[in-house]
Amino acid sequence: MPRVSQRAKLVLTSEQLQRLAQLARSRTAPQREVQRARMLCHYQEGRTFTEIAALARTTRRLVYECVDRALAMGTQAALRDLPHGKQEHTIMPEDKVWVVHLACTKPKELGYAAELWTRRTLAEHIRKVAEPSGHPGLAQAGKATVQRILDEQELKPHKIRYYLERRDPDFEAKMCQVLLVYRELSMEPAQGVRSPEGRLVFTVSVDEKPGVQAIANTAADLPPVPGKHPEFGRDYEYKRMGTASILAGLDLQDGHITARVERRHRSREFIALLKDLDAHYPAEAVIRLILDNHSAHISKETRAYLATRPNRFCYVHTPTHGSWLNLVETLFGKMARTFLRGMRVASWEELKERILKGITEINVAPVVHRWRKFEALQVPL
Numbered sequence: 225m226p227r228v229s230q231r232a233k234l235v236l237t238s239e240q241l242q243r244l245a246q247l248a249r250s251r252t253a254p255q256r257e258v259q260r261a262r263m264l265c266h267y268q269e270g271r272t273f274t275e276i277a278a279l280a281r282t283t284r285r286l287v288y289e290c291v292d293r294a295l296a297m298g299t300q301a302a303l304r305d306l307p308h309g310k311q312e313h314t315i316m317p318e319d320k321v322w323v324v325h326l327a328c329t330k331p332k333e334l335g336y337a338a339e340l341w342t343r344r345t346l347a348e349h350i351r352k353v354a355e356p357s358g359h360p361g362l363a364q365a366g367k368a369t370v371q372r373i374l375d376e377q378e379l380k381p382h383k384i385r386y387y388l389e390r391r392d393p394d395f396e397a398k399m400c401q402v403l404l405v406y407r408e409l410s411m412e413p414a415q416g417v418r419s420p421e422g423r424l425v426f427t428v429s430v431d432e433k434p435g436v437q438a439i440a441n442t443a444a445d446l447p448p449v450p451g452k453h454p455e456f457g458r459d460y461e462y463k464r465m466g467t468a469s470i471l472a473g474l475d476l477q478d479g480h481i482t483a484r485v486e487r488r489h490r491s492r493e494f495i496a497l498l499k500d501l502d503a504h505y506p507a508e509a510v511i512r513l514i515l516d517n518h519s520a521h522i523s524k525e526t527r528a529y530l531a532t533r534p535n536r537f538c539y540v541h542t543p544t545h546g547s548w549l550n551l552v553e554t555l556f557g558k559m560a561r562t563f564l565r566g567m568r569v570a571s572w573e574e575l576k577e578r579i580l581k582g583i584t585e586i587n588v589a590p591v592v593h594r595w596r597k598f599e600a601l602q603v604p605l
Contacts, residue, residue, distance in 0.1 A: 234294060428473040471483060
């Protein structure tokens with residue numbers, strides 16, 4: 225015969241009993257509260273602790289704790305967990321400011337080899353120096369704690385975002401000069417742009433695309449097979465046969481491209497491009513070149529050639545680190561997306577031949593490139 229408990233009876237009002245019974249049947253309340261409500265209901269019915277533990281699928285010790293807490297502090301206290309652990313907020317605002325300061329400092333400045341923090345290394349450093357630095361609340365800080373502090377300030381010290389420093393003091397003035405040329409071309413009269421002397425002016429955007437790789441397959445490409453292989457198959461192995469530089473001049477009035485493919489980009493290659501431009505345009509016209517400050521464009525050899533063609537060429541330089549202002553870059557982007565994409569060749573000479581063939585195909589139906597975002601740059605024109 226089970227031993228009768230010496231604990232007092234649990235006296236509940238009809239309202240309290242109804243609330244406990246409702247919670248014991250709940251499917252949405254926290255499971256621990258539902259289980260404790262069932263324990264109290266069974267105890268109020270006069271069941272033994274062994275029976276209650278079996279019905280609630282728990283241990284007698286937990287039944288004892290629940291019933292004793294209800295007898296001592298009431299049913300509401302028995303349903304919920306008692307506060308445990310340290311309740312005071314140990315990480316103070318000044319601690320967070322210190323963590324942010326460390327995150328904004330490079331590890332190498334504190335004697336480490338790394339250039340950037342990771343969450344783990346930052347948390348380890350914080351734990352190491354927290355107490356000596358007067359921040360004992362961070363002595364046990366983990367990666368999650370550090371991450372929460374950084375998230376409040378939207379800091380990501382493990383990442384790098386690159387930017388380009390403007391090192392040209394005349395950047396704005398040079399940019400305006402280039403954009404004035406583009407604005408003039410967008411308002412071009414039917415008879416074309418003319419110089420103050422009445423000579424016809426042709427505007428050509430000039431630049432180079434270096435490092436175009438001549439790559440050969442070591443195994444034949446596999447063609448697509450309907451129903452099996454939707455794309456071309458290509459072996460991972462390949463053979464390098466050098467690189468090529470594409471020197472191109474894009475006519476901003478009719479879209480014609482004058483180009484050369486060379487192994488290097490020196491003064492002699494650039495002079496060869498100038499000679500091609502000189503031969504393409506009428507002898508009495510002015511060729512206005514928009515180009516960057518590459519050494520080949522202003523070298524002694526190039527200036528010597530320009531001296532043999534007085535008043536023939538006119539330079540308009542883009543600012544330093546402002547090659548994005550040169551419209552020929554859009555042409556190189558078009559090449560990279562079309563005939564250069566995935567190109568494999570058997571020799572460097574084949575690469576040259578196919579690049580020139582691709583340019584010829586563009587010249588069959590040339591596209592006039594225009595700069596249209598004058599207002600976006602807020603340049604007074």
